[in-house]
Amino acid sequence: MGAAGVALLLLSLFLPLLLLGGWKRWQRGRAARHVVVLVLGDVGRSPRMQYHALSLAKCGFSVTLLGFCNSKPHSELVESDRIQIVKLTELQGLAVGPRVLQYGVKVVFQAVYLLWKLMWQKPAAYIFLQNPPGLPSISVCWLVSCLCGSKLVIDWHNYGYSIMGLVHGATHPVVLLAKWYEKLFGRLSHLNLCVTNAMREDLAENWCIRAVTVYDKPATFFKETPLDLQHELFMKLGRTHSLFRARSEPSDPATERSAFTERNTQTRVVTRLCRRPALLVSSTSWTEDEDFSILLAALEKFEQLAPDGDSLPSVVCVITGKGPLKEHYIHLISQKHFQHIQVCTPWLEAEDYPLLLGSADLGVCLHKSSSGLDLPMKVVDMFGCCLPVCAVNFKCLHELVKHGENGLVFEDAEELASQLQMLLSKFPDPGGKLNQLRKNLRESEQLRWDESWQQTVLPLVMDS
Numbered sequence: 072m073g074a075a076g077v078a079l080l081l082l083s084l085f086l087p088l089l090l091l092g093g094w095k096r097w098q099r100g101r102a103a104r105h106v107v108v109l110v111l112g113d114v115g116r117s118p119r120m121q122y123h124a125l126s127l128a129k130c131g132f133s134v135t136l137l138g139f140c141n142s143k144p145h146s147e148l149v150e151s152d153r154i155q156i157v158k159l160t161e162l163q164g165l166a167v168g169p170r171v172l173q174y175g176v177k178v179v180f181q182a183v184y185l186l187w188k189l190m191w192q193k194p195a196a197y198i199f200l201q202n203p204p205g206l207p208s209i210s211v212c213w214l215v216s217c218l219c220g221s222k223l224v225i226d227w228h229n230y231g232y233s234i235m236g237l238v239h240g241a242t243h244p245v246v247l248l249a250k251w252y253e254k255l256f257g258r259l260s261h262l263n264l265c266v267t268n269a270m271r272e273d274l275a276e277n278w279c280i281r282a283v284t285v286y287d288k289p290a291t292f293f294k295e296t297p298l299d300l301q302h303e304l305f306m307k308l309g310r311t312h313s314l315f316r317a318r319s320e321p322s323d324p325a326t327e328r329s330a331f332t333e334r335n336t337q338t339r340v341v342t343r344l345c346r347r348p349a350l351l352v353s354s355t356s357w358t359e360d361e362d363f364s365i366l367l368a369a370l371e372k373f374e375q376l377a378p379d380g381d382s383l384p385s386v387v388c389v390i391t392g393k394g395p396l397k398e399h400y401i402h403l404i405s406q407k408h409f410q411h412i413q414v415c416t417p418w419l420e421a422e423d424y425p426l427l428l429g430s431a432d433l434g435v436c437l438h439k440s441s442s443g444l445d446l447p448m449k450v451v452d453m454f455g456c457c458l459p460v461c462a463v464n465f466k467c468l469h470e471l472v473k474h475g476e477n478g479l480v481f482e483d484a485e486e487l488a489s490q491l492q493m494l495l496s497k498f499p500d501p502g503g504k505l506n507q508l509r510k511n512l513r514e515s516e517q518l519r520w521d522e523s524w525q526q527t528v529l530p531l532v533m534d535s
Contacts, residue, residue, distance in 0.1 A: 106532075107195040107221070108136045111185070111208045114156065115142030115421060116356070116393070118448060119228065120201050122290060126524040127199075127532075128153035135192050142393070145292075145421045159188060174245070182207035189215045197532060199224045202257070203231030206249055209256040222261040224532075227270060227282060233441040237359040254278050262531055269467035270444040285527050286470075287448045288520040289455025296429030296456070298332065302341045304426045305329035314387050314413040330387065331430075348385040348413075349498050351491075352431040352458070354424070354449045357394025361437040365463065365484045366390075367403060370412050372488035384498040385411040389427065391419050429456040433494060433505065434478075435487070436462040446471045450478075455517065459508035461490050477512050 108124045110117045114136060121144055124134045134154045139161050148154055162180050185208060189198075198221050200212050209225065216223040232250035239246050257263075257274075263282035265271050274280040296304070306329055309315035317328035327334045330348060334341045355361050366388075376383060390400075397416065404414050419427060428434070438447035443466035450471055453460050460478035462468060474480045479494075481487040494505040 104131060105133045105135070105193060105195045106197045106199060107189065107192055108134055108199040109189070109208060109212065110136070110138035110201050111159070111181075111204045112139060112201070113141040114138035115140070115144045117201060118145075118290075118452075119226065119287060120199070121145055121148050122520050122524070123199055123226070123528075124148060124154050125151065125290075126521055126528070129521065130525070130529055135195070137188060137192075142418075143421055145290075147292075157188070157192070160184070178207050182211050185211045186215065190218070194219060195221050197222050197224055199226060200260075201226050201228060202253070203229055203234055205231045205253055205257070209253070209260075213256055213259045216261070223259070224262040224264065225257060225260045226285075227257075227263060227265040227274065229266075229440065229445040230442045234358075234360070237441050264528065266445050267467050267470050269470065270442075273442075273444055283527060283531065286523065287446065287451040288518055288523045289452050290520050293425045293452045293455030294429055294457075296426045298341045298343070299334075299339070300426060301430040302327075302329060302332040302334050304423060304430060305331055307423075308417070308427075312415045312417060314415055343499075346384075347499075348387045349433065349495050350431045351386055351388045351433050351435060352428060352453075353388075353390045353435040353437065355390060355392040355394065355437065357392055357397040357400065359396070360439050360441045362439070362463075363390070363400050363437055364403065365437055365487065366435055367400075367407060368484035369487035369491060370409065370414075371407065372485065373491045374409055374412055376488075376492055382497050383411075383492065383495055386413070386495070388412060388414045389431075390414065390416045391424065391427070392416075393418055425452070425456065428453055428458055431456075431458055432499070433491075434458045434460040436460055439463060439465045440467070443467065454512055455519075457509055457512040459494075459505060459512065461487055461494075463487075477508060477515065479508075 106127050108120055110120045114121065117138065124136045125148060127134050128151050132153070135157055136154055137157045137159055140156065140158045144156070149156070162177060162184060189211065198212050198216055200208055200223065202209060202225050212223050215221065230253060232246050232253055235249055236243070236246045257278060257280055263274065263280050264285045265274060265282040266285070266287060268284050271282045271284045274282045305315045306327070309329055315330050317330060321328045321333060325335055325337050327336055331350065332341055332343055353366065355363065370386070370388065373386070401416055404416070434450070434453040436447050436450050438449070446467065447462070450460050450462060454477060460472060462472050462478060462480055464480045464482055468480060472478045472480055479490045481490055494503070497503060500506065
């Protein structure tokens with residue numbers, strides 16, 4: 072095929088896009104209140120982008136939310152008549168050949184597929200894009216915004232290349248190429264949001280990108296769970312996970328009991344058990360930036376302290392989430408022989424996760440940012456439920472966790488074990504440090520997502 076043939080082929084591919092883009096630009100006046108929100112990932116596991124969609128809808132925008140639908144989004148999102156969820160198909164790469172070739176082919180096919188899906192949506196004033204993952208979505212969204220006259224808004228949660236570097240190493244050619252790509256196309260957006268002041272400063276200094284910090288804030292459904300709902304949740308989870316079930320059957324047939332609570336079925340009154348176990352909660356995507364061997368080692372040290380006296384409770388540890396390393400850690404957990412500690416790793420429905428956080432006694436966060444510039448949203452949600460947190464330290468954690476005020480910061484398993492011992496000593500002690508941290512959270516003026524969004528993001532999209 073000669074040069075003329077190649078030119079005709081490219082023209083035949085892009086002419087329909089140009090015509091469609093021109094038609095959408097002509098219709099753009101009808102789309103001033105329509106926004107596309109794109110997640111090249113599972114919508115149900117992308118709470119921040121769900122919140123963007125909900126906030127846009129509450130402010131009068133119609134929203135098309137594109138993403139993978141591997142898990143159920145929050146019911147408020149599904150039930151909104153202003154939000155349309157468009158399912159993306161997760162494309163599989165080649166099963167043969169070098170890994171670099173497999174990845175390259177997958178990216179090309181994803182780019183073409185994403186371009187096709189975006190161009191066939193109704194005209195939008197804005198395209199909100201989560202990054203990472205940004206390959207190939209940033210360049211595709213930029214192209215669509217150019218063709219259709221939309222404005223691209225990138226919400227920087229982290230750097231995609233830094234996450235790739237955890238697997239391949241920071242100097243791997245693919246990682247360096249990803250960094251160049253992210254930096255180049257990231258500068259072409261109209262608006263940029265980010266999750267910390269540290270990331271905002273890094274984007275400005277090293278990427279020449281001006282961004283606005285929009286801290287993660289808990290949604291209104293993250294709150295302390297009333298005792299009757301706690302009991303119902305424990306009874307529900309007990310049907311599939313034995314550690315939520317009662318250790319002994321009640322003598323009174325009118326009493327319904329879980330591992331933590333009991334209810335009189337006649338009066339419907341729920342009470343906490345006197346010698347109940349402490350409920351420890353963590354959540355994870357089971358990726359390389361969270362080392363759960365730290366928690367397991369700390370639990371082993373805590374277990375060794377438990378027989379020394381009656382001041383320490385037994386512990387039920389619940390680790391929620393899905394991800395690539397889950398089976399690896401389940402295998403490690405199965406090799407532990409705890410006597411006073413039970414561990415389970417469920418995947419919870421979207422409505423049950425806030426209820427569990429609001430029922431727990433202590434949260435643990437093992438998130439270590441690959442870039443050192445993002446904050447763990449799970450801690451935000453825990454704070455929304457007035458749940459104190461022990462969090463592993465990293466560069467900008469101080470923007471969220473105030474050591475000794477709303478939680479504790481640790482460096483290693485030994486320090487975490489000491490914190491568990493101190494916080495759970497004489498559990499449940501109303502005068503103990505754990506209760507003081509919870510009291511501090513209750514008394515703090517916590518801004519919720521909708522209020523924060525209306526103060527920071529809404530003026531940007533209205534002014535633009």
